[in-house]
Amino acid sequence: MKKQIFNYAKVPAVLIAVMAFAASCKKDSSLTLQEHIRPVTAQSSPYLTQLFDFNPAPGQFDNTGLADTTAAKSILNGRQGLVSLGAWGGYIVLGFDHTVLDVAGKPDLIIYGNAFIGFAEPGVVWVMQDSNGNGKPDDTWYELTGSAQYKTGYLRNYSVTYTRPGCDTCSVLWKDSQGKTGVVKTNIFHTQPYFPIGIKANSYTLTGTLLPSSNIDNSNPSYITSAPFDFGYADNTAGGDQVDIANAIDSNGDRVTLKGIDFIKVQTGIQYNMGWLGEQSTEVGGAADLSQLKN
Numbered sequence: 699m700k701k702q703i704f705n706y707a708k709v710p711a712v713l714i715a716v717m718a719f720a721a722s723c724k725k726d727s728s729l730t731l732q733e734h735i736r737p738v739t740a741q742s743s744p745y746l747t748q749l750f751d752f753n754p755a756p757g758q759f760d761n762t763g764l765a766d767t768t769a770a771k772s773i774l775n776g777r778q779g780l781v782s783l784g785a786w787g788g789y790i791v792l793g794f795d796h797t798v799l800d801v802a803g804k805p806d807l808i809i810y811g812n813a814f815i816g817f818a819e820p821g822v823v824w825v826m827q828d829s830n831g832n833g834k835p836d837d838t839w840y841e842l843t844g845s846a847q848y849k850t851g852y853l854r855n856y857s858v859t860y861t862r863p864g865c866d867t868c869s870v871l872w873k874d875s876q877g878k879t880g881v882v883k884t885n886i887f888h889t890q891p892y893f894p895i896g897i898k899a900n901s902y903t904l905t906g907t908l909l910p911s912s913n914i915d916n917s918n919p920s921y922i923t924s925a926p927f928d929f930g931y932a933d934n935t936a937g938g939d940q941v942d943i944a945n946a947i948d949s950n951g952d953r954v955t956l957k958g959i960d961f962i963k964v965q966t967g968i969q970y971n972m973g974w975l976g977e978q979s980t981e982v983g984g985a986a987d988l989s990q991l992k993n
């Protein structure tokens with residue numbers, strides 16, 4: 699007997715259209731119910747619109763106009779500003795006015811910084827869905843993995859405690875969760891306190907992911923250079939860094955699937971003293987939803 703093969707060419711076009719519409723309705727309703735997707739509207743901005751938290755690590759720009767709340771707000775609604783996050787672990791938490799969807803096979807976000815050739819200061823990018831739909835970043839952070847994940851010196855669930863120094867111009871001592879100690883070294887170019895004046899306790903602890911410092915070349919101490927990672931980090935390459943929501947991982951390093959995200963956190967990823975250039979410190983100049991960005 700001749701085997702029957704379903705031939706789409708014989709199905710009326712109108713029936714195919716009805717089938718496609720039914721499939722898309724089913725998909726859309728499941729997104730809305732399960733993911734609290736906030737759709738793009740005519741008023742939506744491609745850029746960040748909300749600042750939720752700014753918690754810098756000590757650094758040479760702390761307590762200056764490059765690392766205060768005004769600087770943190772300057773990166774909203776476009777690309778006019780810049781904020782410095784200080785040494786390892788300093789971070790900023792920001793939000794969009796809509797859910798940034800994961801477009802399959804494409805990067806979804808661009809994070810602007812001030813990196814240039816030979817001077818990357820890579821920051822780890824974290825993303826969060828507003829799973830409980832309350833408009834606040836009180837859900838689960840997922841790291842966006844990049845090319846450093848499997849390199850020696852990469853560490854998740856890492857933390858550093860910074861201690862208030864004995865004088866305003868003294869270097870800031872740190873101790874990490876591995877028992878290692880060091881200083882965020884003060885320099886002659888920036889003579890204000892490096893320990894954030896907003897911190898009232900005598901020490902504070904930051905937690906996140908440590909990136910390896912293996913791309914840093916200190917063979918010429920008068921000009922230490924920092925080459926970028928291949929992909930996946932903020933303040934890594936000139937012109938901004940594109941990252942993909944599909945690269946989200948959980949605290950075990952396993953991939954997770956997110957339909958979209960509402961909040962991002964950028965966090966300085968490397969602990970390193972760059973000599974007269976000061977500490978490695980990620981700068982953020984804003985971010986945008988690539989699918990909404992007009993050329």
Ligand SMILES: [Ca+2]
Pocket residue numbers: 800801802803804805806942943944
């Ligand atoms: Ca994507």
Ligand SMILES: [Ca+2]
Pocket residue numbers: 827828829830831832833834835836837
């Ligand atoms: Ca929430």
Ligand SMILES: [Ca+2]
Pocket residue numbers: 811812813818819933979980981
């Ligand atoms: Ca920088």
